[in-house]
Amino acid sequence: MMKILVGYKRVVDYNVRIQVKPDGTGVVTDGVKLSANPFDDIALEEALRLREKGLAEEVVVVGIGPSDLTAHLRNGLAMGANRAIHVVTADAVQPLTAARTLLKLVEKEQPGLVILGKQAIDDDANQTGQMLAALWDRPQATFASKVEIADGKATVTREVDAGLEVISVDLPAVVTSDLRLNEPRFIKLPDIMKAKSKPIDLIELATLGVDSGDHLKTTHYAAPAKRSKGVMVKDAAELVAALKQKGLL
Amino acid sequence: MSKILVIAEHLDGKLNPSTARAVSAAAAVKPEAIDVLVLAAQADAIAAEAAKIEGVSRVLTVARAENAHPLAAVLAPQIAKAAAGYTHVFGPSTTFGKDVMPRVAALLGTAQVSDVMSVEGSHSFKRPIYAGNAIVTVEAEPSHVVVATIRTASWPAAASGNGNASVEALSVDAALPSHTRFVELRQGKSDRPDLQSASKVVSGGRGVGSKENFEIIYKLADKLGAGVGASRAAVDAGYVPSDLQVGQTGKIIAPELYMAIGISGAIQHLTGIKDAGTIVAINKDGEAPIFEVADIGLVGDLFKLLPEIEQAIG
Ligand SMILES: Cc1cc2nc3c(=O)[nH]c(=O)nc-3n(C[C@H](O)[C@H](O)[C@H](O)COP(=O)(O)OP(=O)(O)OC[C@H]3O[C@@H](n4cnc5c(N)ncnc54)[C@H](O)[C@@H]3O)c2cc1C
Ligand SMILES: Nc1ncnc2c1ncn2[C@@H]1O[C@H](COP(=O)(O)O)[C@@H](O)[C@H]1O
Numbered sequence: 001m002m003k004i005l006v007g008y009k010r011v012v013d014y015n016v017r018i019q020v021k022p023d024g025t026g027v028v029t030d031g032v033k034l035s036a037n038p039f040d041d042i043a044l045e046e047a048l049r050l051r052e053k054g055l056a057e058e059v060v061v062v063g064i065g066p067s068d069l070t071a072h073l074r075n076g077l078a079m080g081a082n083r084a085i086h087v088v089t090a091d092a093v094q095p096l097t098a099a100r101t102l103l104k105l106v107e108k109e110q111p112g113l114v115i116l117g118k119q120a121i122d123d124d125a126n127q128t129g130q131m132l133a134a135l136w137d138r139p140q141a142t143f144a145s146k147v148e149i150a151d152g153k154a155t156v157t158r159e160v161d162a163g164l165e166v167i168s169v170d171l172p173a174v175v176t177s178d179l180r181l182n183e184p185r186f187i188k189l190p191d192i193m194k195a196k197s198k199p200i201d202l203i204e205l206a207t208l209g210v211d212s213g214d215h216l217k218t219t220h221y222a223a224p225a226k227r228s229k230g231v232m233v234k235d236a237a238e239l240v241a242a243l244k245q246k247g248l249l
Numbered sequence: 250m251s252k253i254l255v256i257a258e259h260l261d262g263k264l265n266p267s268t269a270r271a272v273s274a275a276a277a278v279k280p281e282a283i284d285v286l287v288l289a290a291q292a293d294a295i296a297a298e299a300a301k302i303e304g305v306s307r308v309l310t311v312a313r314a315e316n317a318h319p320l321a322a323v324l325a326p327q328i329a330k331a332a333a334g335y336t337h338v339f340g341p342s343t344t345f346g347k348d349v350m351p352r353v354a355a356l357l358g359t360a361q362v363s364d365v366m367s368v369e370g371s372h373s374f375k376r377p378i379y380a381g382n383a384i385v386t387v388e389a390e391p392s393h394v395v396v397a398t399i400r401t402a403s404w405p406a407a408a409s410g411n412g413n414a415s416v417e418a419l420s421v422d423a424a425l426p427s428h429t430r431f432v433e434l435r436q437g438k439s440d441r442p443d444l445q446s447a448s449k450v451v452s453g454g455r456g457v458g459s460k461e462n463f464e465i466i467y468k469l470a471d472k473l474g475a476g477v478g479a480s481r482a483a484v485d486a487g488y489v490p491s492d493l494q495v496g497q498t499g500k501i502i503a504p505e506l507y508m509a510i511g512i513s514g515a516i517q518h519l520t521g522i523k524d525a526g527t528i529v530a531i532n533k534d535g536e537a538p539i540f541e542v543a544d545i546g547l548v549g550d551l552f553k554l555l556p557e558i559e560q561a562i563g
Contacts, residue, residue, distance in 0.1 A: 014517070018382035027383050095351070096360050119498070124378050125363050130321065130351035139322050139429040142348050145491065155432065159491045160344040161445065161500065162260060166432040167320065173428075179481065179498055180491060216360045220386040224377070224523065230544035236557035239529065239547050246527060248449070248506045249473070249562060 001057040002112025002171070004047040005105065006081065007098075007129075008061040009037040010072040011122040020223045027221060036075060039117025042177040045184040046147060047115050048080045055149045058082045060109065064093050064101050070200060077195035078187045084198070089205035095123070097212045099131035104208045106136055111172060113154070118143050118176040129176035139169035142176040251280035251371050254309075254332055256340040256349070257287045257299055258319075264298040266446045267341030267399075269406035272302050274399040275339050276407065277368035282306040285414070286331055288324050290317035293416075300414040302407050309419040318431035319345050325352035326423040332357060332394055336371070342398035342501070343445070354396035362387055362397040376400070380497040381520040401445065402503035402524045437490045439477075441467075444493060447476030449506040450525075452495055454518075455482035456511020456532065456551060463488045465555050466510060472559050478502070480512045496521035511551050514539025531555075 012018065013033040020027050036044075047059040061076035063069045064087040073084040087101055106114060119126035133140035141147075141156035145164070148155045149171070158165045159178045233239045243249045253275040258265040268285065275283045284307045285299040292310035299308045309331065315323050328349070332338045338353060340346035342364045354361035367375040372389045374397065389395045444450060451473065453466035463483075470477045478495040479488065495502060497517040503524035510531045512518060519542055522528060530543035533550050540546045547554065 012379070014380075017516070018379040020383045027379065094360060096355065099355060121497070122379060124380065124497070125361070126347050127351035127354070127361050127363060130348065131355035131361075133322070134325060134352040134355035137426075139426070140348075140352065142321070143344060158344075160348075160434075161492060162434060163436040163490065163492050165434045168430045168432050170428040180485065215390070216362060217388040218385045219373075219388055222384045222386075224381055224384050227523070227528070227542050227544070230528070230540075230542075230546060232540070232546045232548070235547070235549075236554050237561050239545060240558060240561035242545050243506070243527075243529070248527060 002055070003058045003060060003109060004050060004056045005102070005109060005111040005114045006040070006044045006047050006059060006061050006076070007102070007116035008040045008044060008063050008073060008076045009117070009120050010034050010063065010065060010069060011037045011120055014038055014121055020221050024220050024222060034072070036072065037117050037120050039119060039121070039177050039179070041079070041184040042179065042181050043115040043117050044076055044079055044081060045182045046177060049182065050149060056112070060085060060111070062087070062102065062105060064089060064098055064205065066090050073200055074195050075187060077198040078191040079185065080191070082198065084200040085203065086200055087203050087205050087208070094215050095125045095127035096131055096215070097210060098128045099135055100210045100212070101205060101208060102128070102132045103135045104210060106132070113171060114174045116174065116176050118178050129174045133174040136174070139173040140176070141167055141169050141173060143178045144175050145178050145180045147175055147181070251278050251336040252282045252334065253278060253280045253284070253337040253339060254335040255283060255285045256328060256338065256346070257285050257295060258341050258343060258345045259287070259289060259295045262291065262294050264295050265341070265343070266406050267343050267346070267401045268299060269302050269409060270401045270404040271339045271341045271399040272304055272407040273404040274365055274368060275337070276304045278337060278371050280337070284309055286311070286328065288316045288327055290314050296416045300416055301409045301412045303409065303412045304407050305412050305414040308414050308416045310416060311419050311421055315425050319349065320429050320431060321349040321352045322429040323425050324349050325356055326425065327421045328353045329356040330421040330423045331419060335394060337395040337397065339397050339399055342400045346398045350396055350398050357394055357396060359393040359396055360389065362389060362395065364400040365397050366400050366403040377520070380516055381523060382516065400501060402501045437492055441470060442474065442476040444476045444478050444495070445500055445502055448504055449473050449475035450478050450502060450504040451475045451508045451510065452478035452480065452512060453483055453488070453510050454480035454512030455486060457483060457488060460488045465552065469555050469559060472562060475506070476504070480518050509539050509543070510555070512539055513537045514542065
């Protein structure tokens with residue numbers, strides 16, 4: 001029976017209003033709430049459901065990040081993952097490095113399925129899953145809203161611009177989760193206690209031999225252009241008049 | 250000097266307008282040449298359309314049965330091969346481009362610049378992060394090919410009609426996998442303007458209340474000749490199909506007129522409409538955040554106001 005590897009990235013919580021530092025060197029992250037990337041909670045939930053259906057035996061959450069990421073990975077364990085792998089690095093991790101790192105873990109763990117989020121809501125890159133699939137030379141099924149596993153294959157419904165696309169891929173494969181794949185469960189208090197005894201492997205990124213060359217350099221951060229304040233109209237007639245005046249009707 | 254390869258997006262034998270937008274971004278790099286690559290089962294009609302786009306030097310076609318559907322695992326090795334000799338490979342930041350381009354980048358061993366909003370130099374670009382709450386300038390490594398997706402809402406479509414590019418068949422020697430198979434595409438059938446290219450869009454949110462009630466949105470849209478969109482909450486509640494979702498994780502659009510009806514204006518939704526010309530908000534809650542970005546706001550019950558608006562339009 002198969003093992004499922006799940007990407008479990010920690011990001012600034014989606015409710016936080018991001019502020020750009022006045023000197024343009026970054027965004028303010030001191031003291032802001034951090035949470036699991038929402039898509040990764042969905043990815044983990046899907047893996048857990050597959051295990052509960054008897055289609056997988058082990059769910060492993062993976063985080064690549066600084067030493068204090070361990071506490072975050074405990075949340076993944078509390079949600080139900082069997083164990084965690086924490087690849088430790090103090091450097092910011094771009095998608096290509098994340099994909100190359102995940103490939104090393106894939107080679108070691110031999111999962112039947114890797115589920116990542118379709119995008120991390122901090123960098124909004126939407127790349128890692130596709131890159132991992134390419135480097136691993138395996139299928140990818142991105143933006144998944146339904147995953148069915150049978151006979152060594154996954155039938156995946158994908159949310160695409162034109163509607164819903166269904167593809168069939170051989171396993172092992174990489175799936176990336178879209179919002180409507182499932183609704184993640186809440187973590188219960190007793191599970192947090194249980195998670196304390198679950199294993200977390202620590203691996204220094206530097207020991208994995210990952211080529212981390214060729215990166216994008218971020219040279220400046222700016223706040224987005226603000227839209228100018230609009231006007232309020234009092235009724236339908238005024239609205240239509242305003243639109244006519246703008247030549248929109 | 251730069252040479253740019255733009256990956257064409259197409260469906261049912263027709264070129265997607267996102268391709269001409271990616272050509273605009275390519276032109277901003279001021280390259281020596283912009284070539285468009287069409288991978289399809291039958292490429293001729295699509296290539297003919299692409300050849301008319303102004304600024305395109307050559308249209309390269311790879312016509313083979315395996316390219317009948319846009320499977321990233323099948324297309325990426327061909328694109329990676331075709332990329333030889335180019336300084337940049339651009340694709341649209343649509344679900345097609347988002348799926349295939351990172352796979353191409355990884356095959357080429359390079360990073361990808363996602364969602365290019367502006368070109369600052371041949372290797373310098375602006376892109377949004379944190380749902381558009383910050384705009385970063387990124388520099389790509391000049392020793393590598395630049396693989397990028399183009400944020401379509403930031404770029405006008407390059408003019409079409411006067412272009413006269415040559416069309417050439419390209420043979421790429423790439424082994425194609427059989428591990429990924431297309432099963433079906435369930436397309437929402439609609440005669441309304443396409444959400445991503447419509448000049449007017451009427452969107453409904455959770456405030457619309459039900460699938461049946463959404464008729465009121467369709468009615469106004471038809472009156473205006475507008476496309477229809479929705480918030481995530483409306484999609485999640487099953488009022489409309491998922492391809493109508495506008496926002497950070499849905500479609501990013503830039504119509505001349507956007508009407509948000511019964512939508513609160515969550516940051517993830519606003520990301521999708523920042524580039525709209527005029528935003529109209531109709532919401533019964535005068536404190537709704539949508540009014541902070543709306544050019545024209547109207548507080549009230551949508552079920553009362555929409556029929557009145559239709560009447561006032563005449
Ligand atoms: C990772 C992530 C990604 C997301 N991506 C997206 C995305 O791409 N797109 C997106 O839209 N959301 C997205 N969301 C969800 C987003 O945070 C909001 O939950 C969502 O946009 C809310 O939708 P809504 O405005 O329709 O619903 P609500 O916030 O519930 O607002 C409904 C509004 O309708 C008004 N209303 C109710 N009845 C009436 C009436 N009779 N007349 C007039 N007004 C009325 C109410 O006053 C209210 O303001 C995302 C969330 C996360 C966490
Ligand atoms: N540092 C990381 N640690 C764990 N998972 C990651 C990391 N970076 C990316 N991922 C996974 O890749 C997905 C897509 O990220 P991105 O390509 O950055 O948008 C995320 O949702 C995660 O599942």
